[in-house]
Amino acid sequence: xxxxxxxxxxxxxxxxxxxxxxxxxxxxxxxxxxxxxxxxxxxxxxxxxxxxxxxxxxxxxxxxxxxxxxxxxxxxxxxxxxxxxxxxxxxxxxxxxxxxxxxxxxxxxxxxxxxxxxxxxxxxxxxxxxxxxxxxxxxxxxxxxxxxxxxxxxxxxxxxxxxxxxxxxxxxxxxxxxxxxxxxxxxxxxxxxxxxxxxxxxxxxxx
Numbered sequence: 001x002x003x004x005x006x007x008x009x010x011x012x013x014x015x016x017x018x019x020x021x022x023x024x025x026x027x028x029x030x031x032x033x034x035x036x037x038x039x040x041x042x043x044x045x046x047x048x049x050x051x052x053x054x055x056x057x058x059x060x061x062x063x064x065x066x067x068x069x070x071x072x073x074x075x076x077x078x079x080x081x082x083x084x085x086x087x088x089x090x091x092x093x094x095x096x097x098x099x100x101x102x103x104x105x106x107x108x109x110x111x112x113x114x115x116x117x118x119x120x121x122x123x124x125x126x127x128x129x130x131x132x133x134x135x136x137x138x139x140x141x142x143x144x145x146x147x148x149x150x151x152x153x154x155x156x157x158x159x160x161x162x163x164x165x166x167x168x169x170x171x172x173x174x175x176x177x178x179x180x181x182x183x184x185x186x187x188x189x190x191x192x193x194x195x196x197x198x199x200x201x202x203x204x205x206x207x
Contacts, residue, residue: 035111042139049140049151059146063153063174070157077158078165081108090166094192094200097166098127101159109158110135125197129159129188130177137184150174152186159188169193 052065081104082090088104091097102117110131120126140151152174160172170192179185 038135038138041136045136045151045154046140048154059149063150066151066153067157067160067172070154070159071161072157073154074158074161075165077105077108078162081105084108092167093203094127094168094196097163097168098129098190100166101162102129105159105162106131123191125192125194127190127192129190130185131155131188132179132182132185134184134186137186150176150186152176152188155186156188159190163190163192168196170196 048069049062049066052069053062056062056065081088085104088100091100098117102114106112106114106129114129115132116128116130118128118130120128134152134155136154137151142149142151156172156174160170163170163172170190172191173189175187175189177185177187
């Protein structure tokens with residue numbers, strides 16, 4: 001290896017180090033104006049699905065894998081949101097947590113508020129967050145033989161982790177419920193733990 005080649009490698013390494021330092025020195029409290037393009041994220045998400053699919057045996061295992069990945073993302077989203085949103089405090093009530101997810105978290109993730117937040121008419125412990133056009137599913141094509149597969153399991157993992165951080169643990173699942181003109185319409189179903197609902201009743205009675 002010649003001296004000239006060594007010098008060129010050192011210069012390249014110095015440039016890479018400078019770029020890395022610039023990223024590390026960015027203020028995490030201040031929201032970044034530049035955003036990741038949807039096509040770039042879709043490519044990464046598709047690779048996550050492909051990587052996970054090669055390491056599971058069935059659709060349920062694949063959804064569980066995506067859910068786990070989403071949980072890891074959700075914890076970091078919660079921490080970052082708490083840093084950036086000055087007017088937001090840590091919620092620990094069911095309704096406030098749901099509103100936080102429906103508005104603040106959805107805007108942080110998808111640059112918009114979720115389309116609806118509803119309570120189940122059959123079970124008091126179940127709530128539904130609906131996104132008519134989930135951005136992360138826009139470029140994901142599910143084959144016919146995997147029609148029951150919901151890539152939104154990644155989103156449900158994020159929601160489940162944030163609900164846990166708000167001391168409102170719940171079982172969260174994702175369901176694609178197409179409607180006219182909205183083939184990707186996704187419903188995130190939250191079923192809160194029994195202890196959470198009992199705590200809510202005690203707090204309501206104590207008012």
